[in-house]
Amino acid sequence: MGFGDASSSPGLHLVLGLAPTGSPSKAEQHNSRPAKSSCSFTPTSSCEPSLTLALSAETNYPQVPKKVKVNKGCEDPLDFSRQTSPHSAVSSFSGGRVKRERDLSGEEVEAAERVSSRGSDEDEDGTNARKKLRLTKEQSALLEESFKQNSTLNTKQKQALARELNLRPRQVEVWFQNRRARTKLKQTEVDFELLKKCCETLTDENRRLQKEVQELKALKVAQPLYMAMPAATLTMCPSCERLGGVAGDGASNDKTAFSMAPKPHHFYTHFPNPSAAC
DNA sequence: GAACGGACACACATTACTTCA
DNA sequence: CCTGAAGTAATGTGTGTCCGT
Numbered sequence: 001m002g003f004g005d006a007s008s009s010p011g012l013h014l015v016l017g018l019a020p021t022g023s024p025s026k027a028e029q030h031n032s033r034p035a036k037s038s039c040s041f042t043p044t045s046s047c048e049p050s051l052t053l054a055l056s057a058e059t060n061y062p063q064v065p066k067k068v069k070v071n072k073g074c075e076d077p078l079d080f081s082r083q084t085s086p087h088s089a090v091s092s093f094s095g096g097r098v099k100r101e102r103d104l105s106g107e108e109v110e111a112a113e114r115v116s117s118r119g120s121d122e123d124e125d126g127t128n129a130r131k132k133l134r135l136t137k138e139q140s141a142l143l144e145e146s147f148k149q150n151s152t153l154n155t156k157q158k159q160a161l162a163r164e165l166n167l168r169p170r171q172v173e174v175w176f177q178n179r180r181a182r183t184k185l186k187q188t189e190v191d192f193e194l195l196k197k198c199c200e201t202l203t204d205e206n207r208r209l210q211k212e213v214q215e216l217k218a219l220k221v222a223q224p225l226y227m228a229m230p231a232a233t234l235t236m237c238p239s240c241e242r243l244g245g246v247a248g249d250g251a252s253n254d255k256t257a258f259s260m261a262p263k264p265h266h267f268y269t270h271f272p273n274p275s276a277a278c
Numbered sequence: 279g280a281a282c283g284g285a286c287a288c289a290c291a292t293t294a295c296t297t298c299a
Numbered sequence: 300c301c302t303g304a305a306g307t308a309a310t311g312t313g314t315g316t317c318c319g320t
């Protein structure tokens with residue numbers, strides 16, 4: 001479903017399209033986000049003469065792993081914040097700042113956080129605002145390593161990682177979410193720079209071609225007879241042995257308009273255009 | 279089988295804390 | 300010490316999917 005515009009600039013191909021991502025099975029869809037149409041730029045080895053713009057959900061990111069739902073309903077017993085509704089505003093380090101909507105499990109949550117989370121030992125009086133955990137180098141390294149292998153975690157992986165890092169599963173989950181967001185942002189910046197360079201290249205090319213057109217027009221005014229034109233700027237059809245736009249084209253009565261090809265498709269397909277755009 | 283609601287996971291935007299120049 | 304910027308943990312919200320009723 002890509003749409004290109006190769007004709008507007010011969011030799012320059014701008015292709016925008018949706019990369020086929022394949023439709024995941026239902027099992028795959030579960031626990032993995034539907035492929036949103038994230039705009040992704042597929043860089044070519046060089047910006048010219050071919051530029052490809054591709055809309056892809058997975059161009060630069062690791063494919064969302066196919067996760068298998070395990071023991072639904074009690075799948076994350078350690079993830080206390082998940083045991084409540086995602087909208088229930090259970091806040092780690094909340095210290096009374098964020099109200100819980102379900103106070104039923106509030107005490108359990110807090111108790112669990114105290115034992116499992118580094119940093120929650122401060123705030124004994126419950127007076128201060130949410131505190132921010134700083135992960136240790138070891139924790140960050142392990143999380144990074146895990147992220148490299150897989151940018152998403154299933155429940156078991158999350159729990160295992162949380163145990164290993166002495167963090168709550170929710171913290172691991174948040175870390176991965178933020179990490180994915182950062183990755184995407186970084187990639188967006190990279191894509192932006194590439195597109196900017198390509199845009200500049202195309203602008204230059206366009207400028208150069210415009211100049212060439214102007215020169216050819218000026219040449220035509222100065223030397224109306226095609227015979228006087230430089231050979232390099234003329235194209236001859238080997239089959240009909242006509243020079244483009246000049247000989248025997250009764251339809252082209254326009255004296256000012258310069259037509260290189262009475263049968264443009266013919267010339268376009270068969271003759272290497274001397275233009276630098278080729 | 280369709281409709282509905284709860285649970286869950288995720289993306290995304292935002293907030294707020296920490297660190298550092 | 301103060302301050303602004305950058306990095307990032309945490310929170311809030313919206314949405315899609317699965318599953319039980």
